[in-house]
Amino acid sequence: MVVGWLRPSDDNPSMPMPPFAALGLTLIERDWLSANQIVFAAAPDSPATVVDTGYVTHADTTLALVRHALGAAPLVRIVNTHLHADHCGGNQRLQQAWPDVQTCVPQASLAAVRTWDTWALGYARVHQHCPPFTADHGLAPGATLLLGGHPWQIHAAPGHDPHAVLLWEPASRTLIAGDALWQARLAIIFPELDDADGFAPTRATLDLIEQLAPRWVIPGHGPAFADVTSALAASRRRLDQFEAEPRRHDAHAARALLMFALMARTAPSRAALQADLQATPVFQQMARRLGQRDLAAWTDELVQRLLHDGWVVQQGDTLRVATRH
Template sequence: MRHPFCHPLLPDAIQVLERGWLSSNNIVFAADEVPTVVDTGYVTHADTTLTLLQQALTGRPLGRILNTHLHSDHAGGNAMLTAHFGCETWIPPGDAALVDTWDEDRLSYRRTGQQCPPFRHDALLQPHSVVSLGGEDWTVLPAMGHDHAMVMLWCERLGLLISADALWQKGFGVIFPELEGIPGFAEQAATLDLIGQLQPSVVIPGHGAPFGEHDGAVSAALAAARSRIQWLSEEPRRNADNALKVLLAFKLLEAQRMTLDELAALVQASFDGNPAMRDLYPADPQGIAAFMADELVRVRAATRDGEAVVAP
């Protein structure tokens, strides 16, 4: 009997715990000799993550965490799960030194106003190495663009790609390197080209449901993503505007209610940590926060209550 977390596009050995914001999906390989989860969600969802994992593992202890990258919505459950299960944590090598010293500034947690309890790592997911998951070989592939340290996992025999935030059915993650003055648009385009060359039959994204090529969804997602990266690269302010809206919406979902002053403080923190973003805007965090609050209301990501915005 298939487990309720199994997906019709996937083998029974792979369970996808599809999460809503604030958490990334958790991809579980419960029957492995070393039961493994790929990505662990956000810290405020840690109790739910543990409950869902225990259901997926059906009593077996988690033995290993693999992180596609270390953004807080993908690694925020690491500390709790390692404390509970005593499991190993494997991370991409690009951020290993930052984890060793726990540099919250360079790991992006401080400037985004997001939480991620400190965790250790036991091994590295070296690009082009192979890991065993669900009885299959998965190749670790670099996935620059959204986060230059990010990796994807590719099972050639099954045609399955764990794409993290490089490709969703509707888009991809914010191109954060560009906000620091580091090229990222061309790198994201190259990652999309790599995915196109792989020709996956099914993509398991970092957010949202798995989608397949049986109905053309993978090709459609790639075409839309290529169009979007071209549109973003034509005017960098578009990427910065998107980043601010995403960061503010994320924090609002966590806090549930924020004043305009609190939003302005988050805008200022984003500017302080992202010099290229700061150069794109006037020195008016309060005005920008008010504008972004109106944008969140316009797209129904928030409602207004006087001088505060409230999560829907």
């Protein structure tokens, strides 16, 4: 975990600095289980705000980090780029800590939050836990949100999640991308696992980002970056592969969801993890799509391959993510 932003090193004093202080924001870089937090200090007409709140198992850490970033000021607003459990799993904890906080979620997800429909929100399907929280406002594409005293535009960012939004500050050309653009990887395109079209919306969102021409991107995971051209090229290359051969996307999704399931548990036994995977609807669905009739054998093979490739380590009967990742 890294808090803040790296300084120009002595051997590279010309490294450009992101304008985060001028934007009134603190980037709290987390990991691949918990999404990053972007904390905006209070400014005239702009209440103190956090964008995204991490996964539930890290909620106490998220609370401590947000408190530290805000100092004595209360948190007044929570904003979520989308409602995957690693982006809003700390919402409930923050709402308990600051009972007057207002929570803003993508407009298209508002109804599902209000009825706490865990199928519509996706948690039941992937067996990820997200403690229920309340939502006060919808983030409508085309609207503007004052954050840190600056107007941030809300743009629709379908693809990885059909309801996701981007936050864009045009004066500094800073983009809060959620999981729509990472520096070197492409996130799972969830609609494709449901036989819905996710590839075309993903491509359209990458095109939108290219048109916006960000100078800085703050992704949902990983450090902020300035080389947007390389990031877009890497995402498009991966998307091209997935479109040409959709089974590769299913295989990628299975590996990524398995890694998340492992990170979300503390040293599970291999048998317990595999039993969980076999009971998880999205794994049953991916096995069907990949023509794998023997679910137990397929999940065992997935684990075995991650062990072989060094992503996962087995000690006795328990599994954990390899530390080098």
